[in-house]
Amino acid sequence: MKDKMQLRLAGSGGQGVILGSIILAEATLMEGRKVVQSQSYGPEARGGMCKAEVIVDSEQIDYSKVEKPDFLLALTQESLNKYAPEVSEQGIIMADESLNIPGSVRADNVVRVPILKTARDVVGKEVTSNIVALGAINAVLGLASESVLEKAVMLHVPGHTAQLNTRALKEGVKLIKNSGKKAQGRRISA
Helix, strand or coil: CCCEEEEEEEEEEEHHHHHHHHHHHHHHHHCCCCCEEEEEECCCCCCEEEEEEEEEECCCCCCCCCCCEEEEEECCHHHHHHHHHCCCCCCCEEECCCCCCCCCCCCEEEEEEHHHHHHHHHHCCCHHHHHHHHHHHHHCCCCCCHHHHHHHHHHHHHHHHHHHHHHHHHHHHHHHCCCCCCEEECCCCC
């Protein structure tokens, strides 16, 4: 992983994007990196578009807003259309496989992953899509060890859902590992 990464996670309210970014930031912090996390969502909250941002660096972070994302997670078409053009040319866009990739996308790498379908059909609860996404994101970017990411997840989910969320995290990792895509710095090779 490079020294500084700017990540944006986007979707609609209720998909757990904000919680996902908090967990990702916590796991990265546990690994000894500097990190800031921020979020925003529309007045309608549940169902409206929301985004959360995480900046990870080995040095002190002076500005807490993502200026040019190196990574975008998009769980809705609206969020993909809005934020994909802002991703750096060497950045990575991870989009749910149900989304159409806009022709204007400048990112070198687009990873289409069945996040929502996996949460719904494999894990059995669509509300775990954010945790499935975290597993996939970490498998691509290598922000934290799998055990540290799992620990961060457990700090933020109700105890009675631990087994379900552990499964969701592992399924997210499998989505990347089974596809043959591997993180190499900021690039993904098939």
